[in-house]
Amino acid sequence: MLVIEALGKTYPNGVHALERFSATIQLGEILAIIGGSGCGKSTLLRAVAGLDPATSGTVTLDGISIAAPHAKIGIIFQEPRLLPWLSVADNIGFGLSDLSAELRNERIERALNKVGLTEKAKAWPRELSGGQAQRVAIARALVPQPEVLLLDEPFSALDAFTRRDLQDHLLDLWADSSAASRSEVPETSSQRAPQGLQIGGARPTLVLVTHDVDEAVVLADRVIVMRPRPGRLFEEIRINLGRPRDRASPHFDNFKRRVLSALDRSLDRDVPDSDAKSSTGEALWW
Amino acid sequence: MTIETVTAKPDISTNEAPSSRLGRYARPLLGLVLPLGVALAWEIIVWRGLSSGRLMPPPSRIFATLTELAASGELTTHTAATLIRVMSGFGFGVIAGTLLGAISGYWGWARRLLDPTIQALRAIPSLAWVPLFILWLGIFETSKIALIAIGVFFPVYLGVMGAILSVDRKIVEVGRIFRLSGPAMIRRILLPAVLPAYVVALRVGLGLGWMFVVAAELIGASEGLGYLLLDGQQLGKPAQILAAIVVFAILGKTTDRLIEIAFAPLLRWQDTFAQQSGAA
Numbered sequence: 001m002l003v004i005e006a007l008g009k010t011y012p013n014g015v016h017a018l019e020r021f022s023a024t025i026q027l028g029e030i031l032a033i034i035g036g037s038g039c040g041k042s043t044l045l046r047a048v049a050g051l052d053p054a055t056s057g058t059v060t061l062d063g064i065s066i067a068a069p070h071a072k073i074g075i076i077f078q079e080p081r082l083l084p085w086l087s088v089a090d091n092i093g094f095g096l097s098d099l100s101a102e103l104r105n106e107r108i109e110r111a112l113n114k115v116g117l118t119e120k121a122k123a124w125p126r127e128l129s130g131g132q133a134q135r136v137a138i139a140r141a142l143v144p145q146p147e148v149l150l151l152d153e154p155f156s157a158l159d160a161f162t163r164r165d166l167q168d169h170l171l172d173l174w175a176d177s178s179a180a181s182r183s184e185v186p187e188t189s190s191q192r193a194p195q196g197l198q199i200g201g202a203r204p205t206l207v208l209v210t211h212d213v214d215e216a217v218v219l220a221d222r223v224i225v226m227r228p229r230p231g232r233l234f235e236e237i238r239i240n241l242g243r244p245r246d247r248a249s250p251h252f253d254n255f256k257r258r259v260l261s262a263l264d265r266s267l268d269r270d271v272p273d274s275d276a277k278s279s280t281g282e283a284l285w286w
Numbered sequence: 287m288t289i290e291t292v293t294a295k296p297d298i299s300t301n302e303a304p305s306s307r308l309g310r311y312a313r314p315l316l317g318l319v320l321p322l323g324v325a326l327a328w329e330i331i332v333w334r335g336l337s338s339g340r341l342m343p344p345p346s347r348i349f350a351t352l353t354e355l356a357a358s359g360e361l362t363t364h365t366a367a368t369l370i371r372v373m374s375g376f377g378f379g380v381i382a383g384t385l386l387g388a389i390s391g392y393w394g395w396a397r398r399l400l401d402p403t404i405q406a407l408r409a410i411p412s413l414a415w416v417p418l419f420i421l422w423l424g425i426f427e428t429s430k431i432a433l434i435a436i437g438v439f440f441p442v443y444l445g446v447m448g449a450i451l452s453v454d455r456k457i458v459e460v461g462r463i464f465r466l467s468g469p470a471m472i473r474r475i476l477l478p479a480v481l482p483a484y485v486v487a488l489r490v491g492l493g494l495g496w497m498f499v500v501a502a503e504l505i506g507a508s509e510g511l512g513y514l515l516l517d518g519q520q521l522g523k524p525a526q527i528l529a530a531i532v533v534f535a536i537l538g539k540t541t542d543r544l545i546e547i548a549f550a551p552l553l554r555w556q557d558t559f560a561q562q563s564g565a566a
Binding site for chain 1: 296456457458460462463464465470474475478479481552555556
């Protein structure tokens, strides 16, 4: 269980980016955080990752306080951030240097297979398309079997088709990670290797920061809308939809509208009513 | 439409295959066309009596001088003396430049402490050190090697420091996420990231090393290719001067290429313009 309590962040230049943000995220839950620019959503994610510690409040994972990067927490950034001097396979295995070569290769091979890039194992990152590179980044973050995977606008740099493709792909990976971890090598194989998935036998927690309403509703169990200056929690919306979700269904649309409306209110915008569209629409511009 | 594509395909492949095969062998030779052409033209001009070739001897005379020097063993002595000077100076310069560049690049306080002084020293024309070095270190090898080392030091220092400073913060963050220790961060992230710029710095440094060895040998030496230059000037032997210049060119190009070859396996990952146009 990931617990964020009263997290606040003020940057040295005086910018108050995040104020008293609290949330409790269950193991295996998918949480999307959405909000306008400057609402502190990336600040929040970096604090949870242990990259930029918060100035107040705490982050704990299963009771352990997180102040620096932790083995059980993985992160995927907006850019793939692959190491250009390593092959695709070596990039995926970057976080597995504690394992024996045999075990590492086995996991890399399985990950390559899962993200459908087996034939690219020996390729250089420069030879990949944007979508393929981000798949490698996902595989790299998932092979150490983190308990929590943070995603900082992971698909925003991709074109619409690739983005949808990868959203579905991410869900697939998340859904069968528990099945895969059960058939995993014995738990005694490595004491130091992060084995959250094996011990829990459960899916990882995903915390996704996005500015794409569609993406939030497709992926998340729960959407948190944040409000800017300073960034704080504005509204929480539970997405009670089964999976796989049909992007064209009226229920889906309904949730999208709810998130959009919360987003509009969080930015102190008037919400356009369906009968008085033209007048309020103009108000938005003034 | 289908007929068109079917007939078009073999055409393209037959056109491409021979030209690319030809290109693979012809491309390295292309660089030789200009110097060989000029040499041949000059040879013909002198041979036809259009010029005496006294001040600008034709290639055949330069080649004759080279064989003469080689036969007498002089060429080996002078080349060896120069090579040893360049290599020792290059070695010291690279070691000092790499160490101080790495320190200045890695630690901010070290940069603030060292860099202003080093930059000030860099502003001094390196040849200005010569009289001082001769007074301090004598007229023999030490002062020459010191001068070469200084020439090599600055580009290597600047290259290493600049490369470390420009390592992408985002890539370093990947190392932090995977909780790399300090040494592991250096070995797995910083070193590979810095390597391409380091190779460039080494090559620039080596080029300056060759430049400074001539300066050092012109100032006072009894052997070395620079001595051959000076000797040729004083005794009016332009063929000897040109022979020495040819040897310099060959040695400079060869050592530069050796650095390139040595690091090539480590830099295959680079996505460069040169690689693309080479493959095309």
